[in-house]
Amino acid sequence: MSKVRHSNFSRNPGCAVEAAISLIDGKWKCVIIFHLMEEEVLRFNEIRRRIPGVTQRMLTNQLRDLEADGLIERKVYAQVPPKVEYSLSELGRSLQPILLALKDWGDTHIGLFGKPHASADAA
Amino acid sequence: MSKVRHSNFSRNPGCAVEAAISLIDGKWKCVIIFHLMEEEVLRFNEIRRRIPGVTQRMLTNQLRDLEADGLIERKVYAQVPPKVEYSLSELGRSLQPILLALKDWGDTHIGLFGKPHASADAA
DNA sequence: CAAAACGGTATCCTTTTTGACACTATAGGC
DNA sequence: GCCTATAGTGTCAAAAAGGATACCGTTTTG
Numbered sequence: 001m002s003k004v005r006h007s008n009f010s011r012n013p014g015c016a017v018e019a020a021i022s023l024i025d026g027k028w029k030c031v032i033i034f035h036l037m038e039e040e041v042l043r044f045n046e047i048r049r050r051i052p053g054v055t056q057r058m059l060t061n062q063l064r065d066l067e068a069d070g071l072i073e074r075k076v077y078a079q080v081p082p083k084v085e086y087s088l089s090e091l092g093r094s095l096q097p098i099l100l101a102l103k104d105w106g107d108t109h110i111g112l113f114g115k116p117h118a119s120a121d122a123a
Numbered sequence: 124m125s126k127v128r129h130s131n132f133s134r135n136p137g138c139a140v141e142a143a144i145s146l147i148d149g150k151w152k153c154v155i156i157f158h159l160m161e162e163e164v165l166r167f168n169e170i171r172r173r174i175p176g177v178t179q180r181m182l183t184n185q186l187r188d189l190e191a192d193g194l195i196e197r198k199v200y201a202q203v204p205p206k207v208e209y210s211l212s213e214l215g216r217s218l219q220p221i222l223l224a225l226k227d228w229g230d231t232h233i234g235l236f237g238k239p240h241a242s243a244d245a246a
Numbered sequence: 247c248a249a250a251a252c253g254g255t256a257t258c259c260t261t262t263t264t265g266a267c268a269c270t271a272t273a274g275g276c
Numbered sequence: 277g278c279c280t281a282t283a284g285t286g287t288c289a290a291a292a293a294g295g296a297t298a299c300c301g302t303t304t305t306g
Contacts, residue, residue, distance in 0.1 A: 015154075015229075016225075016226050016228075016229030016230045016233055017153045017157070017222055017225045017226045017229055018150075018153055018154070018229075019229050019233045020225045020226070020228050020229035020232075020233065021144065021147065021148060021153065021225065024144065025144060025148055026293085026294095027141075027293080027294070030140045030141055030144065031141070034140070043252090043253090044252075044253050044254075045251085045252070045253075048253095055294090055295065055296070055297090056253080056254065056255090057254090057255080057256090057294085057295075057296085057297095058293095058294065058295075059254095060253080060254060060255080061293090061294090076253095079252095080252090080301095080302055080303055080304095081251065081252050081253090081302075081303060081304080082251095082252050082253045082254075082301095082302085083252075083253085084252090084253060084254085091232060094228070094232065095228065097224070098221070098224050098225060098228055099140055101220070101221050101224060102139075102140045102143045102144065102221060103139050103140045103143070105139075105143050105217070105218065105221055106138075106139030106140055106141075106142050106143035107139050109143075109214060109217065110139055110142045110143065149263085150263080150264070166282085166283090167282080167283050167284075168281085168282070168283075171283095178264090178265065178266075178267090179283080179284065179285090180264090180265080180266090180267095180284090180285080180286090181263095181264065181265075182284095183283080183284060183285080184263090184264090199283095202282090203271095203272055203273055203274095203282090204272075204273060204274085204281065204282045204283090205271095205272085205281095205282050205283045205284075206282075206283085207282090207283060207284085247306100248305105248306085249304105249305085249306080250303100250304085250305080250306100251302100251303090251304085251305100252301100252302090252303095253300100253301105254299105254300085254301105255298100255299075255300075256297100256298085256299075256300095257296105257297090257298085257299100258295100258296085258297090258298105259294100259295080259296080259297105260293105260294085260295075260296100261292100261293080261294075261295095262291100262292080262293070262294085263290100263291080263292070263293085264289105264290085264291075264292085265288105265289085265290075265291090266287105266288090266289085266290100267286100267287090267288090268285105268286085268287085268288105269284105269285080269286075269287100270283100270284085270285075270286100271282100271283100271284100272281100272282090273280100273281090273282095274279105274280085274281090275278105275279085275280080275281105276277100276278085276279085276280105
């Protein structure tokens with residue numbers, strides 16, 4: 001069963017790419033990751049306050065996804081006003097250069113104006 | 124006009140990243156791009172045959188998206204058995220290093236088995 | 247007692263994305 | 277006349293993603 005995969009993969013190099021993208025795809029995932037890159041450790045509501053427009057449910061979902069994918073770590077303190085700390089895992093940190101490259105590409109070719117443009121004459 | 128955006132951007136570096144991701148997100152987009160990286164120019168059905176499981180409608184949609192985002196070029200030949208050639212644009216080619224980095228990361232950390240793992244001991 | 251803060255769940259709903267499948271027009275081969 | 281190939285389009289339905297809102301238990305604060 002590995003043969004088929006492999007041949008499929010060699011014909012379809014997008015597979016691993018798609019898998020990688022799926023990890024950071026989600027309306028808030030990369031925003032969360034960026035905040036965790038900057039702050040190292042954040043609590044649930046700290047993240048929430050940094051991302052205007054996100055609902056608890058969505059934030060919970062995205063954090064759960066990121067955790068399930070091993071990109072972030074979740075540390076729960078057994079305290080009575082609950083305390084939960086989120087931070088990037090090793091794996092999450094290993095994404096940093098790619099995210100930055102992506103951001104760089106976006107800055108150059110999309111320039112915050114929504115739609116891409118070939119010649120970067122935005123400034 | 125860049126100031127406000129900029130401050131928002133520096134607090135929310137995910138923006139450009141998300142925009143960039145949105146261009147290559149879509150079930151078949153990066154597969155299409157990879158095939159066009161390898162083959163330079165492909166006709167509609169050539170792409171279709173290279174991607175088992177894609178329907179005409181989906182392929183059309185994804186190609187239209189990629190074209191609208193300026194990542195690929197579409198050349199129509201006014202012939203009677205229709206002939207349309209797709210190729211990467213400049214902008215599309217500029218994504219190549221990132222896609223390759225993404226693929227590399229995926230190969231290392233996901234290893235074709237669907238779910239990520241921190242220590243790359245997939246075998 | 248009542249309200250706020252914490253980190254969530256549960257439920258319902260809408261929008262977006264994807265999939266299945268049929269259909270188009272024209273030309274060549276049989 | 278029928279089938280094939282080309283590059284699509286149209287319609288419908290299912291699934292996935294996202295959003296709005298209310299609720300949970302506990303403790304501190306007023």
